[in-house]
Amino acid sequence: MKKEIRPENIAAPAANYAHAILTTKETRWLHTSGVVPIAQDGSTPANFDTQLTVIWQNISAMLKSASMKPTDIVSVTTYVLPDQNLATLMKHRDTALDKHKAASTLVIVASLAKPEWLVEISVVAASK
Numbered sequence: 001m002k003k004e005i006r007p008e009n010i011a012a013p014a015a016n017y018a019h020a021i022l023t024t025k026e027t028r029w030l031h032t033s034g035v036v037p038i039a040q041d042g043s044t045p046a047n048f049d050t051q052l053t054v055i056w057q058n059i060s061a062m063l064k065s066a067s068m069k070p071t072d073i074v075s076v077t078t079y080v081l082p083d084q085n086l087a088t089l090m091k092h093r094d095t096a097l098d099k100h101k102a103a104s105t106l107v108i109v110a111s112l113a114k115p116e117w118l119v120e121i122s123v124v125a126a127s128k
Contacts, residue, residue: 002027002074002126004101016094017104021074027126030066034079034120035059036112044116048084052092055121059096068125071100075124079109084118 005020006012013019035058037044037051045051063069076097080089086106093104102123112120 002072013101015090015104016099016101017076018101019103021103021126023074023126026128028066028068028128030063030068030072030123030125032059032062032122032124034122035062036114036117036120044114046116048118049088049092051118052089055119056092056096059121059123063125066125068127070097072125072127073097073100073102073123074126075103075105077105077107077122079107079112079120081112081118082108082110089119 003022004018005022007019010019035055037054038058039045039054045054060070063072076093078089078093080086089106112118
């Protein structure tokens with residue numbers, strides 16, 4: 001159903017992600033919108049680390065609602081403001097994915113839709 005593609009004639013990924021994931025036709029797909037750091041009570045934490053915690057909790061809830069799990073994630077796209085701690089960002093991603101590799105794109109942006117948001121993440125998940 002899902003297979004990591006590792007071409008021998010290109011360099012290994014620069015971090016814990018996959019260059020590409022191949023899926024088959026018997027797959028259910030979940031595409032999230034950009035998930036922003038809004039907690040269940042409607043608040044937005046000011047701290048980057050806590051914003052990441054809230055985002056991954058929200059993604060986890062979406063996956064669960066679709067009868068999926070973090071290892072079903074095949075692609076992660078992250079939009080982050082400059083001067084944020086990328087090691088913290090990757091630590092949260094790696095923890096959320098439970099050592100599972102997904103295709104990953106990181107985009108440094110000048111701003112997001114609300115000034116208090118420091119990061120926004122969207123994922124694509126696939127399962128049978």
